[in-house]
Amino acid sequence: MRILVLGGTAFIGRAIVEDALRDGAEVTVFGRGRTGRELFPDVPRLIGDRDTGDYAALHGGEWDAVVDVSGYVPRHVGQAMAALDDRVGRYLFLSTQAVYVQTGVGPDADEDTPRRAPVRHTEVLDNDTYGPCKVACEDDVLARYGDRATIVRPGNVVGPHDVQDTMTYWLRRAARGGRAALPGRPEQPVQVLDARDLARLVTRLLRDDRPGAFNAVGPAEPTTLAGLIGACAQAAGAEVELVQISPDAAPGPFPLILPEPQWPTRQRSAHRARTAGLPATPLTTTAADTLTWDHARGKPPLPWDLSPEAEANLLEGA
Known part of the structure; x- marks a missing residue:
């Protein structure tokens, strides 16, 4: 399987690349090339910049799946999808638990929990805009790829190489x-979810060519x-x-x-993700x-x- 990872040298992206390589995938990484230069010496790297809209390096290649770790606002995913067009099989978007409404939800809420209203008018991310911007990104990926879209919604991700030092x-x-x-x-x-478990879920979803949305939360x-x-x-x-x-x-x-x-x-149901192969x-x-x-x-x-x-x-x- 040929997998393109948009943003694969930091914390979550790094774990996904490592897991995909162990799984035998042919991985290509797209990013700015500023961090993790010593990582994955045998993995092809495409240089671009989401902030400036430079996705030119994505033109011409073909992949069975793309994992978008770096899309935070609709412009990011829109420009990436425009550059990739139909030269990818499945588009897996890393979203967030912040897409869900934050009040009035009981324990064990699943992926059918109402989401917040999408926001497209800003690229300033804070507590009020981060989740709604991700909602807009989800909507755009689903509108473009339909059954070829997969949405993974992590909660607090922890483990080695955590750039946010959550734990x-x-x-x-x-x-x-x-x-x-x-x-x-x-x-x-x-x-809290181990980043390596999140990476294993992503790889399995791609291997199984599985559409849908999945709450990636833990522990078991x-x-x-x-x-x-x-x-x-x-x-x-x-x-x-x-x-x-x-x-x-x-x-x-x-x-x-x-x-x-x-x-x-912090009491979401992970049943769908566990069934799909999320380890613990x-x-x-x-x-x-x-x-x-x-x-x-x-x-x-x-x-x-x-x-x-x-x-x-x-x-x-x-």
């Missing part, structure tokens, strides 16, 4: 052990903030005592913590592998962190 704070904090400040509720539901068994932090502690060989503090006392947003009205958005790496395995990767890269500063001294001050008032 990294809790991994580092768990490794220190002791009393840990939690500006949220331990019973809050959490859904429901978990909570306390459960996730416990898995991080187990991976680090440490013991953590969670101390609940007021969210108002926190100096900034802590990763993965949500207000209660949004809890159902144990959360402790994902945590251990991510911790090993974080140590190997030298534990760089995180975009937001809480020093032991600042945390001690928070715990004094708990």
Whole structure:
């Protein structure tokens, strides 16, 4: 199978390329060529730029499937589809759980949950526009390719090479052990998915030539903030005592913590994706592998962190 990956050198794209190569696919990567230059030396690279609309490198090639990891606004997917035309068999678009309405949804909601209204008038992505822009992208892919379109809607994706460091704070904090400040509720539901499981689902969907939409969420068994932090502690060989503090006392947003009205958005059903082949790496395995990767890269500063001294001050008032 010949697979073109639009954006395949960062986190999710990297995992998809690795999985597709293990599966025996012939992979081509399209991107700006600025990151991951040392990766995949035997994989053909096409150079272009979604931001400037430079998709000229896609003209002339033919692929059995394309995986669009880099489309965030309708212009991105529109220009990619125009360049590819009918020279691809299946178009798999990586969307997001943010396409769904955010309130009024119960636990175990599936892919038929109402989506938010599409947005096309902006390319500024924030909490109000990110999901709706992805809705517009989904609509355009479906309108162009019909039954040759596949939509995958990941939730929080974690694992080694995570450029957003979704789990990294809790991994580092768990490794220190002791009393840990939690500006949220331990019973809050959490859904995180190993990027390698997401990649395996993508490859299987392409191999099976399967259309439709799929919620790519994990782990296999429901978990909570306390459960996730416990898995991080187990991976680090440490013991953590969670101390609940007021969210108002926190100096900034802590990763993965949500207000209660949004809890159902972390209780989506993955039944359709599991049936289609989404695997389930144990959360402790994902945590251990991510911790090993974080140590190997030298534990760089995180975009937001809480020093032991600042945390001690928070715990004094708990």
